[in-house]
Amino acid sequence: MKEVRKKSADPAVNQLLVKAFRQGAALAWDRAEAMQPQCGFSRLSLCCSDCHEGPCRINPFGADDQRTICGRDRFELVAGAFLRQVADGAGALARLGERFGASAGYAGPEPMDAMLVPEDFAAAVAAAGTAAGTALAAIAAARDAAYGTAAPDVTAVNLGVLKADAVNVVLHGHVPPAAVKLLAAAAAAAEAPVNIAVMCGSETTGDIALPVLTNYDSQEAVLFTGAVDLLVRGSQCVMPAMVKMAAAAGVPVVSACAVADAASAAAAISQGVAAFRQRAGRTAPIPDVSEPLYTGYTAANAKEALDALRAAWAAGRAAGLAYVGGCGNLGFTQDAAAVKTALSLIKRGYLVVTAGCAGAALAKAGLCQPDAAGANAALKAALPDNLPPVLHLGACTDAGRFLAMAEMVRAAGVPVLAAFPEFAHNKTLATAAAFAAAGVSVFAGLEAVFADAKAASALAGGIPAGKGAPFLPMAALAEAVQPPAEAAKAR
């Protein structure tokens, strides 16, 4: 019953895992191991504690007519839990959108208002997805309006971007763009060289392309470089362990909400400078691992590439446009699923677009640079020069740009799909629902909702039924993608 698997595919993270182990520090992987076995009822969404009559549970191997105290059956439990997750994610996206001045409040459905699960499950998922899509589109529009749609930026990714001889300020989680601007200005005025790096949600925030450190599952590893001098804590994707661990390591932590004006930003940076002076005597064994990262693609600055993709598709040399998103999951080797999915899509002739933590995984694997190993030669020849095989949009909140790109190529009939191999946060799930509601076929690495036959078939029938695109399990991706030559023949 014992399984052995690698914790991470990232060489930099693996170096630091050894260091953490020697120090006796427990990381997310260790906590995940201590959490085994995880509850099977919860994994299948078959338990419910919505009300105070509960908790209730339904035995998946028991009789079909089992009901909770209020009378929900198995499908209603699974569907209700899924709807709640999608709506939670849509709300999270709407809250982040407000920071970009994107929209006023969350206009999505509140599926838990009624105890009854909506009769049309797919339509309810689509409604929540559409709300998420509106937030994403608004974020994309606000970003383009504020910073223009200049050519993509070149920066770097992975822990090698930390500098031993500079004040390393880490923007962690979703830090508001206004705070990033203030911190960057304060950093420029600081008395020591300041290096700002980001992870878990602040990628390419604003008009500055900041180097990306790592992604969600390995966030704690960053502290084991010993080179972090200031941690700016944003919202949503910061593990509570991170804040505690930073405090234990003597790394100052500043909440991004506290950075409201130039004075508070300067105060935060000066805390970092003080910490930098303190560690000056100590050597920081920063893993010497980094990859170039071409980031900040938008529908506007990738227009030439998309036009070329359309032509290549018509000529049978490209298969379509694919998005690889998601967060990560400690049950599996970090980054492995996203990279494997992206490579197989590239091999089959898809131009891959990515963002967020899956984007960081692909960038760490060196796929977000023009001369990436593993590029599809035929596709590369058909697309403009200097284009990476994977277009990196930015943070996961920039996924709205993919919808605009999809719109541009879909009119010509080019197949568009999205794969989310692993989830951690609900806003990625809401993004997936938004894509399906906007007509992009989604392949999702989910368990509970696909384990229930009725829920799975409702989602496979399209979100909403008949109009939207299907929402399918990851396992269906292999069948859905066809090499371009065969697809052209079939046409």
Added chain:
Amino acid sequence: MKRIWVDRDKCLGCRTCELRCAVERDSVSKTLLGAVREEHRPAARVMVSGRTGEAFPIQCRHCEDAVCIRVCPAGAMQRNPETGTVFVDRSRCRGCWMCVMACPFGAVQPAAEFKTALKCDACADMEEPACAASCPTGALVYGDEESFAEILAARRGQLAIYARTAPLPAGSSIVSIEALRKGDGE
């Protein structure tokens, strides 16, 4: 003999043992997500009984004087002479359900689909029974008498600590260790 021991106070009634047992012993895929989609519903050989807050898992106790072996007319219910566990030879079982009726714990189930009795064999061919391996609180423990005696001793140790620090009810004739040390117990 190695047994599945139950530390009743630790059982929270989550039924993880039931799921794991059904998946491990009665499914083709051996995974939870695969098992829920199989045509034949995997059956668990362990059942969590009792009320909320007083739950406990029950499976075959492999009785020294097993009544199920005595009542079986077909000779299907047998004891493994090596491990001492009681098991059903499904090829001999006629489905008369005598064992089902005789078991004082209700630990033998009639598997009507296969017309054979179904019961725990302490996962005879595995390193550790699935239920004990999966128990998140350690309420199910696999080991010999000695290892369970250790668990009991540990619990008694905790009781001793409790007795040492707990205030004594007025008029009690029991003297706490703390009081003895201070010398007011004389």
